[in-house]
Amino acid sequence: MIKGFPFLLVDIPKCEQNIAFMVQKATKAKVLLRPHFKTHQSLAVGELFRKQGVNRITVSSVAMAEYFAAGGWNDITIAFPFVPQMVQRVNALALGVDLNVTFSSSQNLLATIDRVESKVGVFVEVDVGHGRSGVAVENTRELALMVNLISSKPNLVFKGFLTHAGHSYSARSREEVDKLHSEALSKLAKLRSFWVDQFPDLAISYGDTPTCSVSDEFWGISEIRPGNFVFYDVMQYQIGSCTTSQVALALICPVVDVYPGKQKIIVHGGAIHLSKDRVEIDGADCYGFVCRFDGKGWSNPIPNAMVTSLSQEHGVISYSGNDLDGIKPGDLLAILPVHSCLAVDCMGQMFDSEGNTYDVLPKNKR
């Protein structure tokens, strides 16, 4: 039951369409879809995937793996580098489910490997251009060192290489996404051909929401791990991954005050609801698009209106033109978040248009 405002409204039919789109794409491209569940962190949203045949998932923390394992998911990859602080919980969890872990360097491998007691699948993270973490895909010596170390442990099953082409998030057109996608595939194909004789079942795990939304070709790839696409958001719209009508999540905010002279509206909806993630639009910070709300669903974004500033509980909408004339305190507006993963994490729960609750991994279970 919806208790208070603002609240996060999820459009379930849109989610189902977004999932179907990616399931069909994976089927057609003959890659496994192992969606990243860090976006929704929700067993109830997970069920929407299960209904469409998804049975392998990706998460970004041990706590998230525990949560989904308790909800019946039994093939889980933790796509975050494995550090010693996680060992105890990974050892326990891997007794009950097929668990894959990730190492991003020989250093974090060496720091942890001797303390892993359960049987786990192991991915080695490679960097295809993002520059955040993972071994440079060309660094054969470091990769060989890691693969040999993993192979020397009977309880570690080397699965293959995993990458996150996170630099796709700085793309601002489908063409840019396509270009870096082709470059990544080409690098991964070389990597695969180097290792596939020794490991015929070698997995190449790849794919974020921009590349998986825009591209249809995944030659040489075994599985894709997009996450955000289930909801999409303003950032993905700006990248070119989706239309605004595919965005399946909005924060429903009471209007607090209207200042027509300044062309500003204050809503109850701030940094603890939307997060402070932002995109730049026409040189200004944007924290969300603004839609009308009819009590069940939301309209297309109102042109020339966006959230331009957030404090803890306040959101400031700036607009031009007269589309927001007549809005008054107590009315409700729907804000499309810039980054749906963070909005879900901020809000901790979602509701659908029937008032059903979609719980999220609680903060104190992490």
Add this chain to the structure above:
Amino acid sequence: MIKGFPFLLVDIPKCEQNIAFMVQKATKAKVLLRPHFKTHQSLAVGELFRKQGVNRITVSSVAMAEYFAAGGWNDITIAFPFVPQMVQRVNALALGVDLNVTFSSSQNLLATIDRVESKVGVFVEVDVGHGRSGVAVENTRELALMVNLISSKPNLVFKGFLTHAGHSYSARSREEVDKLHSEALSKLAKLRSFWVDQFPDLAISYGDTPTCSVSDEFWGISEIRPGNFVFYDVMQYQIGSCTTSQVALALICPVVDVYPGKQKIIVHGGAIHLSKDRVEIDGADCYGFVCRFDGKGWSNPIPNAMVTSLSQEHGVISYSGNDLDGIKPGDLLAILPVHSCLAVDCMGQMFDSEGNTYDVLPKNKR
């Protein structure tokens, strides 16, 4: 008990000192201290205030008011504009505690006033320069309209005027804070003198962490409402409100990877832990200062090192010099957050150095 990493460590003796500093300042200036509890959202941290004689508090939402009321606080101001969506819960809550609400315009007053049934104290929000919400302090006609409306309702007790000089957050020196503080006091003194004959008990409620930390004079002010000072953070340090040694909160993060060639370190500590709030330092985005951690407490910040990028779970530390030589995966670093209010909201719980838990208002109670 600390379950996982990263976790939020609170330095209780520092909190107690920060509280004592503000209690003494308020006593000396003969103003009431009504601290803003939106920073910690925690009954256990609230007890630290109670021990030092604080018995009136400020919150930023009805949910927060309910949470603290259930914990025994019985004089609470909701310093966020009252909208119709809050009426039912306010009516119920005001039956059990002394509750003050805030209106920021005649429009939100008119939208709500007829539905308020319980006895509540009422503040009118004025704007002394921040430009976010509230009636311009000079707009006597609008203020008179609101005061008359409030006074016409027997269950509404007009308390006075409330302001948030949030533009102090854009100050970057104690001198700048002092200057805007003096301007605000001067405007509020005029407001007070206009109304005090009609309302001899008129309250002027003022004060954010920058002005209350930096300034000692509060002539004409009845009560101050700073909140952040209990923890402080990198933003307050940059404003000039505190030293880094007064910061009482740090995120304890496992080191994931080290890239000495790039002078970068990856930690487990991202946007869902620290929030994406940031300050600019030497032209670069800063998401936190970096300290050593000895298992109990943290060092002074390491010079020439800061968190320069965050994704959902990853933090990227950039550094120069050799202070971080020798750090390796599995080591722990302490990150001072840019904005402690948001880091607490992100993490949902804190721990002290003894491993005691400090719970925070759960997300699903909001």
